[in-house]
Amino acid sequence: xxxxxxxxxxxxxxxxxxxxxxxxxxxxxxxxxxxxxxxxxxxxxxxxxxxxxxxxxxxxxxxxxxxxxxxxxxxxxxxxxxxxxxxxxxxxxxxxxxxxxxxxxxxxxxxxxx
Amino acid sequence: xxxxxxxxxxxxxxxxxxxxxxxxxxxxxxxxxxxxxxxxxxxxxxxxxxxxxxxxxxxxxxxxxxxxxxxxxxxxxxxxxxxxxxxxxxxxxxxxxxxxxxxxxxxxxxx
Numbered sequence: 001x002x003x004x005x006x007x008x009x010x011x012x013x014x015x016x017x018x019x020x021x022x023x024x025x026x027x028x029x030x031x032x033x034x035x036x037x038x039x040x041x042x043x044x045x046x047x048x049x050x051x052x053x054x055x056x057x058x059x060x061x062x063x064x065x066x067x068x069x070x071x072x073x074x075x076x077x078x079x080x081x082x083x084x085x086x087x088x089x090x091x092x093x094x095x096x097x098x099x100x101x102x103x104x105x106x107x108x109x110x111x112x113x114x
Numbered sequence: 115x116x117x118x119x120x121x122x123x124x125x126x127x128x129x130x131x132x133x134x135x136x137x138x139x140x141x142x143x144x145x146x147x148x149x150x151x152x153x154x155x156x157x158x159x160x161x162x163x164x165x166x167x168x169x170x171x172x173x174x175x176x177x178x179x180x181x182x183x184x185x186x187x188x189x190x191x192x193x194x195x196x197x198x199x200x201x202x203x204x205x206x207x208x209x210x211x212x213x214x215x216x217x218x219x220x221x222x223x224x225x
Contacts, residue, residue, distance in 0.1 A: 032211070034211070034212070034213075036215075041220075042217065042218075043202060043215045043216060043217045043218050044157075044202070044215045045215075046212065046213070046214065046215075049212060091154065093156060093157070095211075095213075097211055103211055104159075105149075105156045105157040105159075106156055107155060107156040108154070108155060108156045110154065
């Protein structure tokens, strides 16, 4: 079946640094990818919708300059957390659409900012 | 999200017992998803419901969507420890897969 990977699976960084998270669709082309974040014991919160070749659409309250999303190809979307702070520590999950009906979640990336 | 309410927040059941988790939307749904998540891991797709009155089953898990397409229930029959985890319902209101998730129901199954 279709697989979506995320890299890295875990990352620890110092406050003030930037971290890039990759989301790849391994055996299909994903025209649309979604990025979610999840705090401990809470549900997923949609951050942004990423379409290949165009600017991402951010949800209300999500800073686009802090969470940079690039969907450069049909198999890769990246989320860069710029100038990370401890409050950015979270579980980040991507979701990729295959065509108009299939969608798959990545395994998630746990970010810890110290 | 206030648009989507899940209940209960958590549930502890004895192995072998049946249980039901509910998901209620304040608006009519285009589609409703059910997922399972183990702590710190990605989401496992269980089922998607789109038609009013639709019911789907996978092994011992059955999900229904009401006729008005505003409420769904997930029913597990004869629960097992492997059913433990967090169950999330996700609502699609526009058909564009921009899914909003409920807060989740944490299920514990006592052996």
